[in-house]
Amino acid sequence: MNFLTRIKPLEHASAHDGRRLKATLGWPHLMALGIGAIIGTGIYTLTGVAAGLAGPAVILSFAAAGLICALAALCYSEMASLTPQAGSAYTYTYVTLGEGLAWIVGWSLILEYTLVCSAVSVGWSGYASGLLRGWGVPEMFLDKGVIDLPAVFIALVVTGVLLIGTRESAVINFVLVCVKLVALAVFVAFTLPHFDAANFGDFAPFGYGAHEIDGKKYGVMGAAAIIFFAFYGFDAISTAAEEARNPRRDLTIGIVGSMAVCTLIYMVIAACALGVVPYEPFSRSSEPLAYALKALGQNTAAELIAGAAVVAMPTVIMVFMFGQSRVFFAMARDGLLPARLATVDRRGVPAAVTILTGVIAAVIAGIMPLDEIASLANAGTLAAFIATAFAVMVLRRRDPALERPFVTPLVWIVAPATVAGCLWLFSSLQAKTILFFFIWNAVGVGAYLAYGRLRSRLA
Numbered sequence: 001m002n003f004l005t006r007i008k009p010l011e012h013a014s015a016h017d018g019r020r021l022k023a024t025l026g027w028p029h030l031m032a033l034g035i036g037a038i039i040g041t042g043i044y045t046l047t048g049v050a051a052g053l054a055g056p057a058v059i060l061s062f063a064a065a066g067l068i069c070a071l072a073a074l075c076y077s078e079m080a081s082l083t084p085q086a087g088s089a090y091t092y093t094y095v096t097l098g099e100g101l102a103w104i105v106g107w108s109l110i111l112e113y114t115l116v117c118s119a120v121s122v123g124w125s126g127y128a129s130g131l132l133r134g135w136g137v138p139e140m141f142l143d144k145g146v147i148d149l150p151a152v153f154i155a156l157v158v159t160g161v162l163l164i165g166t167r168e169s170a171v172i173n174f175v176l177v178c179v180k181l182v183a184l185a186v187f188v189a190f191t192l193p194h195f196d197a198a199n200f201g202d203f204a205p206f207g208y209g210a211h212e213i214d215g216k217k218y219g220v221m222g223a224a225a226i227i228f229f230a231f232y233g234f235d236a237i238s239t240a241a242e243e244a245r246n247p248r249r250d251l252t253i254g255i256v257g258s259m260a261v262c263t264l265i266y267m268v269i270a271a272c273a274l275g276v277v278p279y280e281p282f283s284r285s286s287e288p289l290a291y292a293l294k295a296l297g298q299n300t301a302a303e304l305i306a307g308a309a310v311v312a313m314p315t316v317i318m319v320f321m322f323g324q325s326r327v328f329f330a331m332a333r334d335g336l337l338p339a340r341l342a343t344v345d346r347r348g349v350p351a352a353v354t355i356l357t358g359v360i361a362a363v364i365a366g367i368m369p370l371d372e373i374a375s376l377a378n379a380g381t382l383a384a385f386i387a388t389a390f391a392v393m394v395l396r397r398r399d400p401a402l403e404r405p406f407v408t409p410l411v412w413i414v415a416p417a418t419v420a421g422c423l424w425l426f427s428s429l430q431a432k433t434i435l436f437f438f439i440w441n442a443v444g445v446g447a448y449l450a451y452g453r454l455r456s457r458l459a
Contacts, residue, residue: 005098005099005100006098006099006456006458007094007095007096007097007098007099008091008094008095008099008102008334008458009095024243024245025243025244025245025250026244026245026246026250027244027246027249027250027253027254027257028174029171029173029174030237030244030250030251030253030254030255031253031254031257031258032173032174032177033173033237033254033258033319033322034234034237034254034255034257034258034259034262034319035177035180035181035258035261035262036173036174036176036177036180036315036316036318036319038230038231038234038258038259038262039177039180039181039184039262039265039266039316043184043230043265043266043269043270043289044123044127044287044288044289044309044313045123045126045127045286045287045288046123046226046227046229046230047227047230047269047270047273047288047289048282048283048284048285048286048288048291049226049283050223050224050226050227051223051274051279051282051283051288052279052280052283052284053206053216053217053218053219053222053223053226053283054204054206054218054219054220054222054223054224055202055203055204055205055206055279056199056200056202056203056204056274056279057203057204057205057206057208057220057223058220058223058227058270058274058279059267059270059271059274060204060208060220060224061220061221061223061224061227062224062227062230062263062266062267062270063267064220064221064224065224065227065228065230065231065425066231066259066263066266066267067421068228068385068418068421068422068424068425069228069231069234069259069263069385070259070263071389071414071415071417071418071421072385072388072389072418072422073234073255073256073259074256074408074409074414075385075388075389075391075392075408075414075415075418076088076089076234076255076388077251077252077255077256077406077408078392078404078406078407078408078411079092079388079391079392079395080237080247080251080252080255080406081247081251081252081404081405081406082395082402082404082405083095087106087326087327087329087330087331088109088323088326088327088384089105089109089384089385089387089388089391090102090105090106090109090327090330090331090384091330092387092388092391093105093106093387093388093390093391094334095391095395096390096391096394096395096398097387097390097391097394099336099453099456099458100448101387103331103336103444103445103448103452104383104441104444104445105383105384105387106327106330106331106336107440107441107444107447107448108379108380108381108383108384108437108440108441108444109323109324109327109380109384110324110327110328110380111376111377111379111380111437111440112377112378112379112380112381112384113320113321113323113324113327113357113380114324114357114360114361114364115361115364115373115376115377115380116229116316116320116377117155117158117317117320117321117324117357117358117361117365118151118155118361118362118364118365118368118373119229119365119373119377120313120314120316120317120320121148121151121152121154121155121317121361121362121365122143122148122151122365122368122369122373123313124150124151124154124309124310124313124314124317125142125143125148125150125151125154125365126143126286126287127286127287127290127306127309127310127313128143128150128154128310129142129143129144129150129286130286130287130290130306131303131306131307131310132150143286144286147366147367148365148366148367149366151362151365151366152362152363152365152366154314154317155317155321155358155361155362155365156358156359156362157314158314158317158318158321158358159321159354159355159357159358159359159362161318162318162321162322162325162349162354162358163349163351163354163355164349172318173315173318173319176311176312176314176315177312177315179308179311179312180308180312180313180315181265182308183304183305183308183309183312184265184269186301186304186305186308187269187272187273187289187292187293187301187305188268188269188272190293190296190298190301191272191273191275191276191292191293191296192272192275194275194276194296195271195272195275195276196275196276197275199274199275199276199277199278199279200274200275204219204220206218206219206220206222207219207220208220208221209221209222210222210225210427210428212430212431215430215431215432216430217428217429217430221424221425221428222428224425224428225375225378225425225426225428225429226375226378228378228381228382228425229375229377229378229381230266231259231262231263231266234254234255234258234259237251237254237255237258249405251406252405252406269289272292273288273289273292276292276295276296277291277292277295281295287306287309289305289309290302290303290305290306290309293305317361321354321357321358321361324353324357325350325353325354325357326350328341328350328353328356328357329341329344329350329353332353333457334456334457334458335452335455335456335457335458335459336448336451336452336455336456337451337452340352341353341356372433375429375430375433376433376436376437378425378429378433379426379429379433379434379436379437380437382422382423382425382426383437385418385422386418386419386422386423388418389415389416389418389419389422390415390419392408392411392415393411393412393415393416396411
C-alpha cells in the first residue's frame with residue numbers, strides 16, 4: 001500500500017520529460033481569468049436560485065461563501081507560488097500528502113471543472129433562450145425543453161476557441177470580461193435609484209442554518225452551499241501556473257486580486273437586485289437580473305443585460321474548460337491517466353483533453369438542470385479546497401525553512417478555518433449530492449487501483 005503515500009518531490013516538480021506548456025500569461029491575463037471565471041452564472045443566474053432558498057438573507061449567503069473562499073485563496077496563493085505548474089490542488093496534494101490522496105483530489109477536480117462548464121452553459125442558455133423565444137424557436141429545444149440545445153452549442157463553441165491557443169483565448173477572455181463588468185455597472189446604475197428597503201422586511205424567511213425540504217436545503221447556509229459555486233473561479237488561475245511568465249508575482253496578484261474585486265461586486269449586485277423586486281418572483285426567473293430591470297419598466301436595459309450575459313458568460317466556460325484540460329494534462333503527465341492526454345499541439349495547447357472536456361460538458365449541459373449541476377460541482381471543489389489547506393499545513397511542518405514567495409498570513413488560523421468552513425458547506429449540500437460525490441470517488445479509486453498505481457511515473 002506504499003503506492004498511496006509516495007510523494008512527488010518539490011524539487012522535481014518542473015521535470016516533465018519535455019512535455020511542457022508555454023509560458024505566455026502575465027498578471028493581467030491571470031486576473032482576467034479569475035474575474036472571468038468568478039463573475040458569471042453565479043451572479044447572472046444563481047442569485048435567483050439562492051434567493052429562493054434564503055430570501056433577502058442571500059446577501060449573508062454571499063458573505064459566508066465569500067469568506068470561506070477568501071481563506072482558501074490565501075492557501076492557494078502559497079501553494080501556487082511554490083509549485084508553478086499545471087494541476088492546481090491535485091499537484092499540491094501530490095507533493096505533500098501522497099499519490100493516493102492526490103488522485104482523489106484530481107478525480108474530484110475532474111468532477112468540478114466539467115460540471116462547472118455544464119452549469120454555466122445552462123445558465124447562459126437561460127438568457128439566450130429568452131432572446132431566441134422571440135425568434136420562434138420551439139420550446140423543446142430551449143432551456144426548459146427536452147434538450148437544451150443553446151447550452152450544448154455554447155459549450156462546443158468555447159471548446160473551439162480554446163483550441164486556437166492559450167494566449168489568443170486569454171485575450172478574448174480579457175475583452176469579454178470588460179464587457180461583463182460594464183454590463184453589471186449599468187445594472188447598478190439603473191436599479192440603485194429604485195432601491196426599496198421594504199423588500200428586506202422578511203429578511204431570513206427560511207432561517208440562518210440549512211434544513212432540507214423536498215430534497216433541497218433552505219436557509220442562509222443552504223443557499224451558501226449553492227452560491228459557493230459563484231466564487232471559486234480563482235482556483236482555475238492556479239491551473240495556469242505553468243503558463244505564467246512570472247509565477248511567483250503574477251499568481252498571487254491574480255488569485256487574491258480577483259477574489260477581492262469579485263466579492264465586492266457580488267455584494268453590491270445582490271443588494272441592488274433584491275432592493276427593487278421581492279425575492280419570490282425574482283427566484284423563479286431563469287434570467288433574474290434582466291427580470292429585475294423589466295420589473296422597473298427598463299426593458300431596453302434588460303435586453304442589454306441579457307445581451308451582455310449572452311456575450312460575456314462564455315468566459316466562465318472558457319476558464320473552467322481551460323482548467324479542466326490542465327488537470328487532465330497534469331495527471332496524464334504523471335502517468336495516472338493515459339499518456340495521450342498529456343500531448344500538446346504546435347500551439348502549446350493540450351488539444352485532446354480540451355476536446356474531451358468540451359464534449360462531456362456539452363452532453364451534461366443538454367440534459368441536467370442548473371441547480372443539480374452546480375451542487376455536484378461544489379462537492380468536488382470543497383474537496384480540493386480542504387486538500388490545499390492541509391497541503392499548506394503539512395509543508396509548514398515538514399519544511400518550515402522553505403523559501404515561500406507568498407506566505408499565508410496567520411496560517412494556523414486561516415488553514416484550519418478553511419477546512420472547517422468547507423466541511424460546514426459540504427454538510428449543507430443536498431443529501432443526493434453528497435451520495436453521488438462518494439459514488440464518483442469510489443469509481444475513481446477503482447480506476448486508480450486498476451490503472452494509475454501501476455503506470456505512475458513514481459511507480
